[in-house]
Amino acid sequence: MNSERMLAFTRKNLKQIVREPASLFLVILFPVVLTLVFGISFGGIGGEQSAVYDIGVVTLDAGTYPVWALTFVDALDSTEILIIRRYETLEAAQNDLIQGSVKAVLVIPERFGESCTSFVQAPENPALWVESTVDLFLDSGSMFATQAIPPIIQQVLTTLIAGEQPTVQLPVHLGIPSLVEAESLTVFDYFTPGIFAFAVIFLTMIVAQTFTVDREKGLLRRINTTPASPFEVILGYTISNMGLAVIQVAVVFAMAFLVGYSTPAGLPGLFFAFVIVMVFALCSVGFGLITASIAKTPGAATGISFVFIVPQMFLGTFVSVGLSSVAQTAGKFVPSYYVTDALTSLLLRGAPVTSQTVVLDFVVVTAVSIGVLMVGALAFRRYGNT
């Protein structure tokens, strides 16, 4: 490895990116436009197919009438829309909420039993009621959960306490502490994690183009007559394309914020989201190298690059918006899925950088990216260089 040579490659490629606006245009404008089109077509629909929600339940009621809490949970369970998972502590439940493995967490308060009993004893006399609040924490990353779950729970609660008789008032209230945030979410908030992955996916085409064009012009062959090693060439191109990825993500980020994107993620979350996308950019470069090894001409490279781009785009980038269950399963086989999953946890749910989902996704993205880049580099050295 020779740093001067790699720097020369990097500088040259950055000049190309700046001086040949076609690639800049494709890489930045295309995702931006597509994003807007997607945003408009999916806006307001939500599109989530799943009709079953996992919700976590924490029972703090250890009072005189524990049977109320048990009956309530059973009633929730029998809705067939909600699948109940019981937790010992609120912390454990909220942790799973942040990771996305439950869509909501319901906290049954200490005086729940007393509260219900007080209503049964004096349904007509609110003055004698013991008031209590059932807290519901919702996954703001799931558009449907925030809309569908609260009415279901409200209905189960009302039936439990008041039976079939219509009531307007109850001593038990449904409090939704985190819905405040959920209400402010726009369609872009749901799309943005996918958009970041989306933008970088197109690097594959640019990388494949650059290599096949340079090969066709005899430049790779010419470089082969110099002391530069193939790996220096590949690394030089990789570095400059990473530079392009930085620009891309920054532009898409800026655009997202311009159209009103907001995230509960703090600086560490944002930074880590950026790191994950950058690691994923390596994967796109790897796919670009594989494409350039297979494709004989720049034209063929464009076509072949779509073999890598399209599945990653459709199966892996708009995960939180929801796809059919088949697509969701297939999504697990494309790297971009894990990027979007991690970004959704970080940016939409405000999960901490150290949360299990984020760490796991990061490990998968890193391993896959390094693997793909290595396969790409070896394939290119063997089949694509001249």
Place this chain on the structure above:
Amino acid sequence: MRNHTFFVMQKVIIIEDLTKRFEDITAIDHLTLEVPKGELFGLLGPNGAGKTTTINVLCGILAPTSGKVMVGGYNVFTEPRKVKSLIGVCPQDTAVYDYLTGRENIEFFGHLYNLPQETLARNSADLLQKMELTDHQNRRVSKYSGGMRRRINLAMALVHSPEIAFLDEPTVAMDPQSRHAVWDFIREQKSQGKTIILTTHYMEEAEELCDRVGIIDYGRLIAFGSPAELRQKYNAENLEDVFIQLTGRRIREAV
């Protein structure tokens, strides 16, 4: 390791029984050649004779089917990196970055040889001036005329002042004026002690420039010697006549 023939005999290029086949075509057919240090050697032959293939084998980007090749005292296939730092290659088909300026193209290749900044600046300026491109050095090569592209293509090969230069048809498709400028330039390179392998299908170019020539046809070496020796041996006016006597064809017919 540089071998002993290099030091003692000063043989810079040694080609021993080299054969290169592409599927059904034998591009080089049992070629044996030696070029001493400081010689300007011409590889002469019609299009498709195997000149470019020979250059590609010599500079290590094409593996031979059989035979042995030594360049600058190193075996090209066991120590390619050593060879690559000694040589400069001007490809027959112009290979330049259109989005870089003329100067940037030269400097980019200079960086690949780790030239110190000062040397690089000096060599680039010198080459640009000799190729009469100084006025155009900061224009992008995409804006260059065909002749200018060919001249920058040549300059890029020599930015690191290589000991050994492979120039594959450096003057093809050039106007007479550019061609004479390039000839002067090649003579000057030779006067600096470089060993130069020049391929051409212009007989007058070989006659004008080369110390010795090897005429190849269908991958085989059919004549070898200085232009004067060959003219005398075949009692010919010029190298074109030599070729006609040997093959019954004119060299340009194949163009």
